[in-house]
Amino acid sequence: MKTMFRAAAVAAAITVGMAAGAVRAEAPTTLLNVSYDIARELYVQVNEAFGKAWKAKTGQTVEISQSHGGSSRQARAIIEGLQADVVTFNQVLDVQALHDRGKLIPANWQARLPNNSSPYYSLPAFLVRKGNPKGIKDWNDLIRSDVESVFPNPKTSGNARYTYLGAYAYALDRNNSDQAKATEFVKALLARVPVFDTGGRAATTTFVERQIGDVLITFEAEVYGIRREYGEDKFDIVVPSLSILAEFPVSVVDKVVDKRGSRELATAYLNFLYGPEGQDILARNFNRIHDPEVAKRYEAQFPKLRLVTIEEVFGGWEKANKDHFASGGILDRVFVNR
């Protein structure tokens, strides 16, 4: 009964809020952060800390709303009019789409903030069962005949594209940049995958709940959520010797903040992610960060490895898409027996 009353109260509040929404318009103490699907808890923490910091500095109480979903879908929604003040995505191309297809941000958006506008980063890493019974240490262990890997279908999942490119980059590095050998390597890797799910969440279910495979390949940052959900003591994290740098690009959405007059607040919000407090929250949630002071505190959590970028190995996302993932690309050729 109590729930019902509450629900009724909330319904009433929504109605009032809608009426108020029309008048509110130019009071920029609210922000909408449109973000990728698994960052909900992370930005709850960020928003709380930012709210306190902003209040201490200006005396204003800010209210930050969050929207989470697959980042391509989120980008599409913004282009169609979702009033995002800032975006915090996990795919560079999805921020770029805001410029290419909606002219909502300038072409040079990536140069406006440090590190290509990416306040944190991650990399494809391995989640293995407790004690690492198969002794998996690096990419080359994944093509052993006694090891089965689980990751989503690279055709449908951005996460799996990073995995695929990480394996490819590793093989290029090991074989003096021999493309044919690298192609053979990813072919062998894909042959060792028992199930291809369409997305990261489904692949996690396959590995954790259906107990299929010896290793789940996903972003190191995602391992945090998986351990929180399924238990700290069930899995170990293995970081390979080389992996692909996965950027988490952020941007102010110029068209929206200029209309709402929220540019100052939105910019402060993104800068907060680069500050010591923001970096600490990010690192606590298993995202790798750039701030040297904070990074030192989390040294033990982040094993050292060689990180390469999509730009230096594959000539950028666009070229990587064309060479590998487009119809008739390398992925189609090595995927052929599936």
Next chain:
Amino acid sequence: MSTRPLHRVPVTGRPAAMLLVGTGMLLAALVLVAPILAIAVNAFGAGVGHYLATVTHPDTLHAIGLTVLTAIVVVPVNIAFGVCAAWAICRFRFPGRKLLIAVIEVPFSVSPVVAGVAYLFVYGDQGLFGDALAAMDVQVMFTVWAIFLVSLFVTSPYVARELIPLMQVQGSEGEEAAISLGASGLRTFLHVTLPNIKWGLLYGAILCNARVMGEFGAVSVVSGNIRGQTNTLPLHIELLYHDYNTAGAFAAATTLAVLAVLTLVVKTTIERRTAALRREAMEDGAA
């Protein structure tokens, strides 16, 4: 439409009947009961504390409120639309009548996701009216209004589809009699048409309500998924699931189930009351 069977045939000792009943029970258990039990079990999988924390979280409460509000807005509009459409189609002959019948069915045959995208193409910033809406500074998509709109679209056939066959079977003799005795159109509608169709109307409204509350596809396209603003209960459940909070997702799912049960209770109560009224009327008539 009677609430209890007039007589029961004993099943025991009749193998064929027992087999049929048994099969029915087994299917119901596997298809209906097991998934619902799974929701309940998983909802409490992380403990009662976690369950209560999820259910009473402001974002969950808001999602419940928004879902109920959507039903409150959408169902009456669809009742009005359904009655008008059914009345027009069954009682009048006019050009385009067949076309209207076909058009009413469209939302049934269109996938909800397509419906959502279609609304984007019309009301989105890149859509047909995008520039005009932007010039007037009116935001439709990614607000609660968009959720109302697509919910209306998706559920618009329910009431009309219930009423049209019913009204066709009943024919228009009663109404013609009322009119010829000098009753006005409105009076005829209220005292002759409405009492005849009220069960169909109620049933259509309940179906419509259930569909509004559960709608995912169309709403997910146009909602923008803003937590605490445009996140309906089904969207909230998906969000929790993708956020590695399975127990939370199931906990939120139980609230959706509770809403469904409440709908059922309302339906049964109305049925009982109406049946009682009818009995009283009959007894008065007899006395």
